[in-house]
Amino acid sequence: MDFDAIVVGSGISGGWVAKELCERGLRTLLIERGRHVNHRKDYLDFSPPWELPNRGLVPEDEIKEHYAIQSTSYAFNEGTKQFWVKDSEHPYSTPDGRTFNWLRGYHLGGRSLTWARQSYRYSDIDFSANKKDGHGVDWPIRYADISPWYDRVERFAGISGASEGLEQLPDGQFLQPMELNCAERAFKERLEKERPTRRVTIGRCANLSEPTEEHIKLGRGPCQLRSVCDRGCGYGAYFSTLSSTLPAAERTGNLTVITDTVVESLDYDHAKRRVSGVRVIDANTKLRRSFQARVVFVNGSTIPTAQILLASRSEYFPNGLANRSGAVGRYLMDHVQGVGAIGTMPGFLDRYYYGRRPTGIYIPRYANVTEDNSAQFVRGYGFQGKGERPSWDRGVDQVGVGAGLKQGLRDPGPWQMLLYGFTEMLPRADNRVTLHPTRTDKWGIPLVHIDCTHGENDLKLAAQAKQDAYDMLVAAGCENVRNLYPEISPPGSCVHEMGTARMGRDPETSVLNAHNQAHDVPNLFITDGSCMTSSGCANPSLTYMALSARAANHAADRLASGDL
Amino acid sequence: MSVVDQKLNRRAMLLGAVFLVGGAAALTRFTRTSSANPARGPAFSADQFALLEQVTEVIIPATDTPGAIGVGVPVFIRDLLMNWGSPQSRAEIASVLEAIEQRTWAKHGSRFLELPDSQRLDLMRSYDEDSIKSHDPAYRKFKHMVLLGYYHSEIGATQELRFELVPGAWRSCMPLNEVGRATAFWT
Numbered sequence: 001m002d003f004d005a006i007v008v009g010s011g012i013s014g015g016w017v018a019k020e021l022c023e024r025g026l027r028t029l030l031i032e033r034g035r036h037v038n039h040r041k042d043y044l045d046f047s048p049p050w051e052l053p054n055r056g057l058v059p060e061d062e063i064k065e066h067y068a069i070q071s072t073s074y075a076f077n078e079g080t081k082q083f084w085v086k087d088s089e090h091p092y093s094t095p096d097g098r099t100f101n102w103l104r105g106y107h108l109g110g111r112s113l114t115w116a117r118q119s120y121r122y123s124d125i126d127f128s129a130n131k132k133d134g135h136g137v138d139w140p141i142r143y144a145d146i147s148p149w150y151d152r153v154e155r156f157a158g159i160s161g162a163s164e165g166l167e168q169l170p171d172g173q174f175l176q177p178m179e180l181n182c183a184e185r186a187f188k189e190r191l192e193k194e195r196p197t198r199r200v201t202i203g204r205c206a207n208l209s210e211p212t213e214e215h216i217k218l219g220r221g222p223c224q225l226r227s228v229c230d231r232g233c234g235y236g237a238y239f240s241t242l243s244s245t246l247p248a249a250e251r252t253g254n255l256t257v258i259t260d261t262v263v264e265s266l267d268y269d270h271a272k273r274r275v276s277g278v279r280v281i282d283a284n285t286k287l288r289r290s291f292q293a294r295v296v297f298v299n300g301s302t303i304p305t306a307q308i309l310l311a312s313r314s315e316y317f318p319n320g321l322a323n324r325s326g327a328v329g330r331y332l333m334d335h336v337q338g339v340g341a342i343g344t345m346p347g348f349l350d351r352y353y354y355g356r357r358p359t360g361i362y363i364p365r366y367a368n369v370t371e372d373n374s375a376q377f378v379r380g381y382g383f384q385g386k387g388e389r390p391s392w393d394r395g396v397d398q399v400g401v402g403a404g405l406k407q408g409l410r411d412p413g414p415w416q417m418l419l420y421g422f423t424e425m426l427p428r429a430d431n432r433v434t435l436h437p438t439r440t441d442k443w444g445i446p447l448v449h450i451d452c453t454h455g456e457n458d459l460k461l462a463a464q465a466k467q468d469a470y471d472m473l474v475a476a477g478c479e480n481v482r483n484l485y486p487e488i489s490p491p492g493s494c495v496h497e498m499g500t501a502r503m504g505r506d507p508e509t510s511v512l513n514a515h516n517q518a519h520d521v522p523n524l525f526i527t528d529g530s531c532m533t534s535s536g537c538a539n540p541s542l543t544y545m546a547l548s549a550r551a552a553n554h555a556a557d558r559l560a561s562g563d564l
Numbered sequence: 565m566s567v568v569d570q571k572l573n574r575r576a577m578l579l580g581a582v583f584l585v586g587g588a589a590a591l592t593r594f595t596r597t598s599s600a601n602p603a604r605g606p607a608f609s610a611d612q613f614a615l616l617e618q619v620t621e622v623i624i625p626a627t628d629t630p631g632a633i634g635v636g637v638p639v640f641i642r643d644l645l646m647n648w649g650s651p652q653s654r655a656e657i658a659s660v661l662e663a664i665e666q667r668t669w670a671k672h673g674s675r676f677l678e679l680p681d682s683q684r685l686d687l688m689r690s691y692d693e694d695s696i697k698s699h700d701p702a703y704r705k706f707k708h709m710v711l712l713g714y715y716h717s718e719i720g721a722t723q724e725l726r727f728e729l730v731p732g733a734w735r736s737c738m739p740l741n742e743v744g745r746a747t748a749f750w751t
Contacts, residue, residue: 049716060650179736225731352740355731391746392715396708401623412746
């Protein structure tokens with residue numbers, strides 16, 4: 001054996017698995033398909049606007065040629081471009097007339113560098129939802145199974161937030177919360193009075209409001225309130241693979257990292273019921289080789305993980321590795337985006353803020369929790385949002401030129417309140433990733449074909465979230481309230497894709513067991529978004545972290561006891 | 565040749581030069597000066613660039629802080645159109661300058677550059693108001709470039725407005741007069 005363990009993918013979940021396995025003394029190989037990124041050195045976080053050649057704008061022709069899909073992300077700009085794939089180099093296929101926005105970056109650390117850092121626990125309302133309403137299969141775990149692992153990953157990652165005592169959004173091990181600004185405080189006070197079933201809290205985020213000794217030992221420092229997180233942070237103030245899990249894994253001496261190495265498929269030895277090899281292609285030379293280890297974790301992210309399993313066909317798994325159930329690639333989910341509202345909060349014109357806070361406000365789910373919407377739909381939605389005073393950019397759409405315009409823009413504009421809905425999506429078998437029958441990428445690997453649509457319940461939730469965003473701003477006293485988007489965004493846009501190798505109790509209908517272990521292949525584990533049995537409505541990364549740490553320690557236990 | 569004829573001739577020359585910018589084929593006839601992207605010609609003739617300078621300075625004039633020319637907005641827009649802008653964007657910006665020149669001619673019978681300052685301001689006021697009320701996308705793009713070029717320049721961000729590269733603290737609710745002015749980042 002070359003290694004005790006192989007981890008495929010270095011994003012949020014893969015980084016966590018590598019850290020935990022290395023800390024358990026396992027010689028671990030971490031394989032990343034993209035290029036190496038140097039923490040700090042490769043970031044553009046110290047470039048003020050006037051030092052970026054095009055003041056943050058990516059050339060129009062370059063977007064058209066290379067970034068038509070990636071550029072739909074709010075986080076795509078001149079300072080972050082290096083962390084997004086070129087669509088021209090990494091094509092995928094969708095059915096005619098159906099869009100799926102697959103937003104991603106192929107480099108060490110993956111999307112842990114560009115994530116929005118919002119970190120929420122799922123609750124038993126989420127883990128029991130499928131069983132309760134019959135959509136999807138039952139999760140094989142409950143909150144009590146994952147709760148200690150949430151504790152562990154929150155302490156290590158560093159999550160800033162406020163405790164609220166809510167059943168639907170359990171509290172965690174929080175660093176001190178960042179404060180609401182003046183308008184947000186008024187919004188919270190008025191909304192909670194007008195709508196007592198709803199709550200406004202500060203966004204829980206993976207930014208170090210106050211680093212602990214553990215963080216400082218890893219070279220991480222406190223958040224400097226710059227809000228250029230998605231360029232990478234030289235202070236290591238937000239959680240990423242590069243700032244956190246990778247240095248923790250490296251200091252054990254047990255980690256080997258290889259980059260520019262694309263995993264093509266996994267070999268399966270039926271006599272031993274094990275993954276016997278990881279087949280890779282050098283991204284530059286295109287040379288093929290293979291690695292062996294006692295245990296393999298696939299953390300390629302939801303769509304590539306399904307792609308790897310589907311491409312790993314054998315006599316015993318003709319439809320793809322660990323796919324006896326036929327669930328691999330199916331039940332693809334995202335959160336529905338593209339609903340929101342904005343309004344002007346009157347007053348507070350003599351108040352402002354200093355610093356650029358890297359989080360906003362959060363309104364946890366209330367639909368079918370503290371309010372009964374069961375006649376309309378199942379599940380629910382939450383909201384992110386913020387209060388802010390716009391700066392010079394409002395001058396673009398205002399009438400006025402000359403000294404008057406200049407003088408007027410010296411003051412910040414009136415307070416604006418914004419709300420953005422995040423809607424749960426049900427698992428449906430038709431939402432599916434398959435391998436394209438004929439087209440391949442430049443390494444000869446079949447392209448993925450992504451067929452995903454929003455279902456009836458998803459659309460009902462989104463429509464109600466849109467209405468609620470509007471109503472809540474009005475209820476809180478905002479003026480000139482209007483909805484933000486003419487229509488919802490295509491699936492994928494929320495970059496919360498999940499579900500293509502779901503956990504479950506029954507090997508006939510699910511891929512992974514309660515420890516993220518493939519039902520039929522004991523040395524194969526999957527802890528990225530593909531393991532998700534339902535989507536909840538909160539941002540999922542913290543749950544991937546907790547499941548990753550839990551599964552990695554389970555695997556280490558089994559290796560130690562000789563069961564693997 | 566009468567004064568009017570001279571003006572007409574100058575106008576024809578000027579408009580001709582402006583129109584050339586919109587045509588990709590014509591671009592190759594311009595002297596190539598861009599080091600960043602030598603495959604593209606300059607976005608503006610000398611006449612157009614002079615017009616661009618004066619129009620941007622009317623939009624953001626020098627007061628107790630420098631104006632658009634003082635912080636290099638015209639150069640920024642020229643470079644942006646060479647390094648960032650698509651042929652369509654270059655044509656749109658050229659069309660804005662052309663429309664301003666045409667309106668000047670229609671109203672005053674002269675070139676924009678020949679107007680006294682007060683008339684330049686009046687003309688841009690009315691052009692700005694009409695363009696914004698009619699949601700003219702080309703003018704919106706132009707005005708955005710002018711404001712971006714100004715407020716995200718070092719002077720615009722740090723002298724005219726406030727900008728801290730490393731704020732180091734979050735003060736969530738404080739008197740505006742202690743900050744003084746709007747911050748340049750609008751995230």
